[in-house]
Amino acid sequence: xxxxxxxxxxxxxxxxxxxxxxxxxxxxxxxxxxxxxxxxxxxxxxxxxxxxxxxxxxxxxxxxxxxxxxxxxxxxxxxxxxxxxxxxxxxxxxxxxxxxxxxxxxxxxxxxxxxxxxxxxxxxxxxxxxxxxxxxxxxxxxxxxxxxxxxxxxxxxxxxxxxxxxxxxxxxxxxxxxxxxxxxxxxxxxxxxxxxxxxxxxxxxxxxxxxxxxxxxxxxxxxxxxxxxxxxxxxxxxxxxxxxxxxxxxxxxxxxxxxxxxxxxxxxxxxxxxxxxxxxxxxxxxxxxxxxxxxxxxxxxxxxxxxxxxxxxxxxxxxxxxxxxxxxxxxxxxxxxxxxxxxxxxxxxxxxxxxxxxxxxxxxxxxxxxxxxxxxxxxxxxxxxxxxxxxxxxxxxxxxxxxxxxxxxxxxxxxxxxxxxxxxxxxxxxxxxxxxxxxxxxxxxxxxxxxxxxxxxxxxxxxxxxxxxxxxxxxx
Numbered sequence: 001x002x003x004x005x006x007x008x009x010x011x012x013x014x015x016x017x018x019x020x021x022x023x024x025x026x027x028x029x030x031x032x033x034x035x036x037x038x039x040x041x042x043x044x045x046x047x048x049x050x051x052x053x054x055x056x057x058x059x060x061x062x063x064x065x066x067x068x069x070x071x072x073x074x075x076x077x078x079x080x081x082x083x084x085x086x087x088x089x090x091x092x093x094x095x096x097x098x099x100x101x102x103x104x105x106x107x108x109x110x111x112x113x114x115x116x117x118x119x120x121x122x123x124x125x126x127x128x129x130x131x132x133x134x135x136x137x138x139x140x141x142x143x144x145x146x147x148x149x150x151x152x153x154x155x156x157x158x159x160x161x162x163x164x165x166x167x168x169x170x171x172x173x174x175x176x177x178x179x180x181x182x183x184x185x186x187x188x189x190x191x192x193x194x195x196x197x198x199x200x201x202x203x204x205x206x207x208x209x210x211x212x213x214x215x216x217x218x219x220x221x222x223x224x225x226x227x228x229x230x231x232x233x234x235x236x237x238x239x240x241x242x243x244x245x246x247x248x249x250x251x252x253x254x255x256x257x258x259x260x261x262x263x264x265x266x267x268x269x270x271x272x273x274x275x276x277x278x279x280x281x282x283x284x285x286x287x288x289x290x291x292x293x294x295x296x297x298x299x300x301x302x303x304x305x306x307x308x309x310x311x312x313x314x315x316x317x318x319x320x321x322x323x324x325x326x327x328x329x330x331x332x333x334x335x336x337x338x339x340x341x342x343x344x345x346x347x348x349x350x351x352x353x354x355x356x357x358x359x360x361x362x363x364x365x366x367x368x369x370x371x372x373x374x375x376x377x378x379x380x381x382x383x384x385x386x387x388x389x390x391x392x393x394x395x396x397x398x399x400x401x402x403x404x405x406x407x408x409x410x411x412x413x414x415x416x417x418x419x420x421x422x423x424x425x426x427x428x429x430x431x432x433x434x435x436x437x438x439x440x441x442x443x444x445x446x447x448x449x450x451x452x453x454x455x456x457x458x459x460x461x462x463x464x465x466x467x468x469x470x471x472x473x474x475x476x
Contacts, residue, residue, distance in 0.1 A: 001064045001474070004055040009069045010076055011052025017077050018045035024084070024127060027201075028120025037087035038120065045080045064473060071465045074456060078103050081128055088121050093448055097440065100452045102128035104459035105341060107215030107311035107428030108419075108451070110441040114220045119201065122218040126205040132459070133212025133341035134182045134246070181250050182341075186211045189238045196230045210238045213341040215311030215428040222313040222436065229297055232314055236301050243308030244269065245339035264376050265337050265348045272334065272347065276303045280327050287321040302328065308336045309343040311428020313436035325431060332421050343426025343458055345395060348375070349388050356385055394462050399424050402450050409444045419443065423454035 018041075025038035078100040085095035094110045101108045102125055111117065186207050193203035202218070209216045219225035223232060241249070244266055251259040260266050280299035285292055298315055305312045306328050317328060335344015355373045362371055373380040399420050406416035411433065418430025419440065429436040434443075443451065457465045467473050 001062075001068060002057070002059055004057045005059060005065045006068050006072065007052045007055040008057060010073055011049045011055070013049070013073050014045050014052065014076060014080060015049030017080060018042045018049060020127075020131065021045065021084070021124070024120045024124035027123045028118060031119045033118040033120050037084040038124075040087055041080070041083040044083060048080070067464055067467055067473070071456075071460060071468055074103065074460060078456070081124075084121060084124055088117060093445055094441070097448050097452055098125065099128065100455050101423075101428075102126075102214070102216065103132035104426050104455040105129050105132050105212045105214035105309070105343065106423055106426040106455045106459075107209070108423055108430075108434070108440050108455070109216065109428075110439055110448075112439050112441055114218060119218070123201070123205060126208040126214075126216050126218070129212040129214030129216055130186070130208035131212075133214060133242070134179055177250055178246050181246050181253070182211065185238070185241060185249070189234070192234045192238075193231065196228065196234055198226070198231065202226075206235065207238075210235050210310065210312075211242050211341065213239065213242050213308045213310045213336060213343070213426075215305070217312065220437070223301075224314045232297060232301050235312065236304050239304045239308045239310045239312070240273065242310075243304070243336035243340050243342040245337045246341075247339050248337075262376075265351060268351045269337050269347045272331070273303060273307055276307065276327055276331050280324060283321060283324045283327065287324060303331065306427060307331045307334060307342075308340070309425055309427040311422075311436075313429065316435060316437045318431060318435035318437070329418065329421075329431070332418075332425055332427055335425055345392060345425070349392065351375075352380060352385060352388055353392070391462060394466065395424070398454065398457060398462070402454055405450050406443070406447050409447050411443065411447065419447075419451060420454065423451040424458040426455060426458050 021038050021042045025035060025042065028035055028038060078096060081103060082092070082095035082099035085098055086092055090098065090110075097108075097110050100106070107129070114122070189207040189210060190203045193206060194200065198206070205216075205218055206223075208214070215222075217223065217225070223235060226232075244260065245263070248260050248263055248266060256262075277296070277300045280303055281292070281296045284290065284295040284299055288295070290298075301312070301314050302317060304310075309332075317325060333345055334350055335346050336342020338346050338348045352373060352375060355375075359371055359373055363369060372382075373385060402424065403416045403420035406419055407413060411419070415430065415432040415434055418432070419434045422428060422430040422434065429438075432438075434440050440448065440451065
């Protein structure tokens with residue numbers, strides 16, 4: 001692997017990150033807060049970027065460099081994005097946890113008194129999620145010219161889902177389109193929340209974290225702090241939109257307005273959301289003694305929030321019945337659609353596995369029949385099905401291993417299990433200690449490191465990070 005290429009691209013990425021910190025610097029200035037955390041962070045980040053840019057080389061990139069740049073790039077932006085937190089008085093480990101949670105759009109937090117932190121810091125916390133939602137590497141590709149084939153390697157290593165959804169022949173144009181759609185829908189949500197009565201600060205910060213399926217809020221009570229059903233329904237709608245494939249949004253706007261409804265994954269995503277909402281509504285109506293419409297409002301918000309791995313909350317579901325919590329736990333493993341800002345295993349993988357199971361059942365009755373898995377009326381190659389099986393096996397192995405480590409460190413089984421899947425699936429809250437109104441601060445230091453790794457691995461679809469730890473990657 002050519003380390004000069006990796007350093008050079010990481011340098012450009014850090015320089016971009018440092019310049020983006022000017023935005024929260026402006027917010028801190030507007031509210032009369034200390035500028036030191038961002039001024040120091042900008043100098044350190046930009047200076048480091050410029051030093052790494054001195055490693056410029058004209059040598060060609062290989063696939064290894066692509067994997068290394070994406071994996072190390074996300075780690076680097078989390079480390080440097082954590083500097084403002086450290087200068088705000090948060091410990092280095094907790095700062096890295098918060099920054100990694102932000103950039104990977106996980107939404108798990110270690111902050112115990114969120115409102116006590118400066119507005120500039122909380123704005124940066126939300127902004128990091130928005131940047132990480134569509135992908136910090138995709139943004140880098142969009143703004144950096146002449147990446148060519150190298151840009152395609154980066155895009156493929158970062159893109160969520162089992163297949164690459166290319167909108168234009170040039171990958172830079174695809175990245176620009178995705179960011180354009182992302183920005184336009186974000187703007188629409190800001191306007192909607194302003195009309196619903198939120199301040200500009202609250203509208204922007206919650207739009208950042210809704211569109212990214214991130215779930216950070218400047219308030220410890222999350223969306224419940226507003227006490228507004230209208231705000232809840234607006235955020236529910238935009239969470240659902242963000243959990244769908246952004247390439248489909250583009251095609252639905254510019255190619256065919258029925259494109260979403262024709263897509264197998266989106267239909268299955270909608271069906272799962274409606275089924276889980278209906279079941280949870282009935283359970284809440286039975287258990288918490290509220291009206292049907294209040295039960296529906298609580299259910300649809302929390303189902304969409306967990307399904308899309310956003311992690312917002314309008315109630316402390318730690319106090320719901322075990323059957324209601326089981327519904328939420330099951331959809332934690334599903335996640336959003338491929339090409340969305342959501343995490344998890346992804347709806348398309350679940351759908352393909354179910355269809356593969358149905359094909360195998362059919363073949364057990366008709367051994368000589370030739371029948372394969374279809375997706376959007378096209379045959380799915382066997383290698384795609386095999387890669388999905390491999391992904392799910394590795395994903396579940398990482399989930400179980402990290403849950404076991406947390407249990408060994410003294411956390412109870414519910415906290416260990418849900419903290420593991422909440423971070424690996426980039427969901428945010430879990431149950432018990434790490435519930436929606438709790439924090440991850442009580443997790444032991446080693447446990448926090450494990451969960452930081454979970455967030456990093458989960459956001460980059462497992463392989464991009466895991467491959468760095470294989471001997472074959474480092475062999476010439």
